Amino acid sequence: MPKSLLLRGGRVLDPSTGIDGFFDLLIDDAQVRHVGRDLQAGDAVVIELARGLVVCPGFIDMHVHLREPGQEHKETVATGAAAAIAGGFTAVACMPNTDPVNDQAGITEFILKKAAAADKARVYPIGAVSRGSRGEQLADIAELHAAGVVALSDDGKPVASALLMRRALEYAGMFRMPVIDHCEEPTLKGEGVAHEGYHASLLGLKGIPAAAEEIMVARDVTLAGLTGGTLHIAHMSVEGSLRAVREGKDRGVRVTCEVTPHHVVLTDEALDGYDTNFKMNPPLREARHREALLGGLGDGTVDAIATDHAPHHYDEKGVEFDRAPFGIVGLETAVPLALDRLVHAGVVSMPRLVQLMSINPARILGVAGGTLAPGSPADLTILAPDLDTTVDPARFLSKSRNTPFGGWSLRGAVAATIVGGRILYAHSAFPALAAAKVARA
Amino acid sequence: MSAPSNLDRAESVGRPLREEPRPATRLRARHLLGIADLSAEEILLILDTAEAMKEIGARPIKKVPTLRGRTVVNLFFEPSTRTRTSFEIAEKRLSADTLGIAVGTSSVVKGETLADTALNLEAMAPDMIVIRHGSSGAPHLLSRICRSRIINAGDGMHEHPTQALLDAFTIRAHKGRIAGLKIAIVGDLLHSRVLRSNVLLLKRLGADVWVCGPPTLMLPGIEQFGVHATTSIDEALADADVVMMLRIQLERMQGGFFPSLREYFNVFGLTAERARRAKADAIIMHPGPMNRGVEIASDVADGPYSVILEQVANGVAVRMAVLYLLEGSVA
Numbered sequence: 227m228p229k230s231l232l233l234r235g236g237r238v239l240d241p242s243t244g245i246d247g248f249f250d251l252l253i254d255d256a257q258v259r260h261v262g263r264d265l266q267a268g269d270a271v272v273i274e275l276a277r278g279l280v281v282c283p284g285f286i287d288m289h290v291h292l293r294e295p296g297q298e299h300k301e302t303v304a305t306g307a308a309a310a311i312a313g314g315f316t317a318v319a320c321m322p323n324t325d326p327v328n329d330q331a332g333i334t335e336f337i338l339k340k341a342a343a344a345d346k347a348r349v350y351p352i353g354a355v356s357r358g359s360r361g362e363q364l365a366d367i368a369e370l371h372a373a374g375v376v377a378l379s380d381d382g383k384p385v386a387s388a389l390l391m392r393r394a395l396e397y398a399g400m401f402r403m404p405v406i407d408h409c410e411e412p413t414l415k416g417e418g419v420a421h422e423g424y425h426a427s428l429l430g431l432k433g434i435p436a437a438a439e440e441i442m443v444a445r446d447v448t449l450a451g452l453t454g455g456t457l458h459i460a461h462m463s464v465e466g467s468l469r470a471v472r473e474g475k476d477r478g479v480r481v482t483c484e485v486t487p488h489h490v491v492l493t494d495e496a497l498d499g500y501d502t503n504f505k506m507n508p509p510l511r512e513a514r515h516r517e518a519l520l521g522g523l524g525d526g527t528v529d530a531i532a533t534d535h536a537p538h539h540y541d542e543k544g545v546e547f548d549r550a551p552f553g554i555v556g557l558e559t560a561v562p563l564a565l566d567r568l569v570h571a572g573v574v575s576m577p578r579l580v581q582l583m584s585i586n587p588a589r590i591l592g593v594a595g596g597t598l599a600p601g602s603p604a605d606l607t608i609l610a611p612d613l614d615t616t617v618d619p620a621r622f623l624s625k626s627r628n629t630p631f632g633g634w635s636l637r638g639a640v641a642a643t644i645v646g647g648r649i650l651y652a653h654s655a656f657p658a659l660a661a662a663k664v665a666r667a
Numbered sequence: 668m669s670a671p672s673n674l675d676r677a678e679s680v681g682r683p684l685r686e687e688p689r690p691a692t693r694l695r696a697r698h699l700l701g702i703a704d705l706s707a708e709e710i711l712l713i714l715d716t717a718e719a720m721k722e723i724g725a726r727p728i729k730k731v732p733t734l735r736g737r738t739v740v741n742l743f744f745e746p747s748t749r750t751r752t753s754f755e756i757a758e759k760r761l762s763a764d765t766l767g768i769a770v771g772t773s774s775v776v777k778g779e780t781l782a783d784t785a786l787n788l789e790a791m792a793p794d795m796i797v798i799r800h801g802s803s804g805a806p807h808l809l810s811r812i813c814r815s816r817i818i819n820a821g822d823g824m825h826e827h828p829t830q831a832l833l834d835a836f837t838i839r840a841h842k843g844r845i846a847g848l849k850i851a852i853v854g855d856l857l858h859s860r861v862l863r864s865n866v867l868l869l870k871r872l873g874a875d876v877w878v879c880g881p882p883t884l885m886l887p888g889i890e891q892f893g894v895h896a897t898t899s900i901d902e903a904l905a906d907a908d909v910v911m912m913l914r915i916q917l918e919r920m921q922g923g924f925f926p927s928l929r930e931y932f933n934v935f936g937l938t939a940e941r942a943r944r945a946k947a948d949a950i951i952m953h954p955g956p957m958n959r960g961v962e963i964a965s966d967v968a969d970g971p972y973s974v975i976l977e978q979v980a981n982g983v984a985v986r987m988a989v990l991y992l993l994e995g996s997v998a
């Protein structure tokens with residue numbers, strides 16, 4: 227049983243309960259007990275928080291790839307969960323494109339067992355929509371659900387067949403699970419490796435048109451309307467997709483969507499030089515799409531920020547651009563990027579950031595967290611919005627280093643990550659938190 | 668590492684040359700990765716140097732000791748008789764020791780990565796590596812790993828800088844200048860590295876560049892390249908000083924870019940009749956290898972305005988100039 231903790235002196239920010247102010251927060255029995263002024267410490271360990279720290283409900287990254295089973299040279303459940311903690315995430319939802327694919331209860335149970343042994347961030351497995359994610363036949367969804375999956379996705383691939391997508395939305399509705407689609411019309415994507423436009427043309431890289439994504443988002447929104455199912459669009463990258471989601475929401479379709487930090491920070495201009503750490507899918511888009519995503523973050527169309535953490539070994543990335551795998555790691559850079567480029571840049575407010583990174587992911591996945599209401603699990607992210615961060619991939623806890631942000635200086639950091647009432651990560655700049663960190667973590 | 672940007676490059680694409688550039692005396696970069704990295708002055712330096720190199724080719728003994736004791740590796744991952752031979756002759760005329768590695772004979776076929784191949788070559792300490800590769804950016808990857816100077820002999824759909832330089836050399840030999848000329852480039856724009864290098868070079872030297880091809884083979888974002896783009900070959904050819912035809916690869920038809928080779932020739936092929944729309948003294952160019960009867964009619968290819976074989980001859984002089992100048996580059 228973890229000790230009781232009393233956090234004092236921080237700005238407690240929880241839009242789910244409407245709390246925003248300087249309060250004490252008492253954690254007891256792995257749960258949030260009280261938020262209020264001048265709470266009695268009793269036998270709790272008192273931690274005086276440094277000025278300027280912000281105590282939020284734990285951040286949840288609803289889109290990561292943990293690579294286990296099958297690709298442990300890139301990442302394991304344990305290293306991924308440790309990277310999550312270091313990045314300020316108390317929970318992650320992991321995509322099923324492992325080897326073998328998480329399309330059966332045995333794999334789900336294996337991942338959950340690894341996560342329990344790692345004892346870091348909570349790990350919520352996402353099950354495959356279709357057997358082997360081959361897009362032909364539904365996976366054993368009831369069994370997957372019973373084993374603990376919280377959503378369904380064939381991520382890495384789109385659900386190419388409209389009929390299968392329809393069935394998945396219908397069937398998953400029985401378990402109140404969202405279907406998360408990686409939207410990309412396969413024939414339009416072709417062998418594309420970069421956003422179709424001026425920069426890909428200049429560099430001689432095969433293009434992926436914005437329409438490849440937009441078409442499938444529009445299709446999926448239509449199918450969600452038809453079936454009443456719950457749809458979530460993964461890593462949305464273009465203006466037209468936002469339009470389709472906005473239109474769906476306006477007429478009551480149950481659709482939500484996420485964007486990644488890299489799509490709101492970078493554009494396809496960054497591809498000059500052919501650094502494969504700028505190669506991801508969907509690709510970095512041209513400026514007008516990035517601006518549209520920023521607009522969607524501001525106006526509420528975008529529901530969540532998720533990293534699409536996609537670790538790859540440097541041997542795999544150190545090849546010709548068109549042969550390199552898609553994807554970058556994101557867990558340990560997301561919070562500084564979001565604070566620097568979104569909050570300090572005036573794109574979103576702090577409360578809105580908490581919605582995007584904690585409350586909404588919890589609600590979309592239907593998992594605990596996303597609130598500091600008394601009785602809820604004591605999963606907290608403590609932010610240091612003004613602490614400077616220099617991204618140093620060599621210090622990542624992830625097994626992989628494939629980030630385009632190495633060396634970037636950003637304003638904003640994670641001060642501490644608390645899961646189940648235990649401080650599992652604390653930044654060295656905050657000795658009071660670091661001293662209370664659980665020893666084995 | 669800072670976030671790279673090619674804004675400078677993007678802006679310079681469409682910027683015509685306003686005044687006579689000051690002559691450069693050497694190249695700034697260690698490598699020749701693309702025309703994008705060259706200033707107008709550097710391009711002119713290469714062309715001027717190539718004039719001197721051409722003179723060497725006219726001597727009874729076509730050899731100078733300039734690169735004696737230097738080793739040049741020709742690393743070709745794609746078959747290319749013309750470019751590979753041209754580089755080899757250029758290297759030999761400069762007395763370099765040359766080593767040719769074609770993909771079929773190297774360990775690449777056994778699954779070795781490009782990076783490993785490069786590192787193994789490096790262990791033999793070559794001074795320069797000339798690379799032809801099917802992936803755009805492969806020479807850039809090499810330039811990050813190797814100490815050797817890298818010369819791009821064609822990478823994927825990206826650039827083929829020595830081809831554009833020899834084209835410019837040929838144009839200048841006939842027209843005395845590049846600035847102000849109307850130059851029409853017709854064919855498969857999308858997949859052509861020759862097109863990209865030529866557009867960058869010709870724009871940098873102030874030409875009026877027109878590109879023409881089926882809409883399915885047009886470059887996305889072409890409006891940002893600072894060229895005139897049209898699907899009408901008649902419009903592209905009208906009063907052109909130079910007509911450059913690009914190769915159509917047969918697999919493009921299978922890829923659904925156009926219905927048939929016959930229809931392609933009917934709409935975009937260069938016939939004698941169409942060629943008459945260009946200026947009376949226009950020259951007709953082709954980077955080779957040609958598909959007669961697909962992008963160009965035989966009577967045009969073999970006709971009096973064709974400089975296609977001259978291009979091949981000039982290739983040696985231009986590559987000699989590049990080898991020579993890179994050896995003496997600043998970095």
Ligand SMILES: [Zn+2]
Pocket residue numbers: 381382383408460461507508
């Ligand atoms: Zn995906």
Ligand SMILES: [Zn+2]
Pocket residue numbers: 289290291321381382534536
């Ligand atoms: Zn993903």
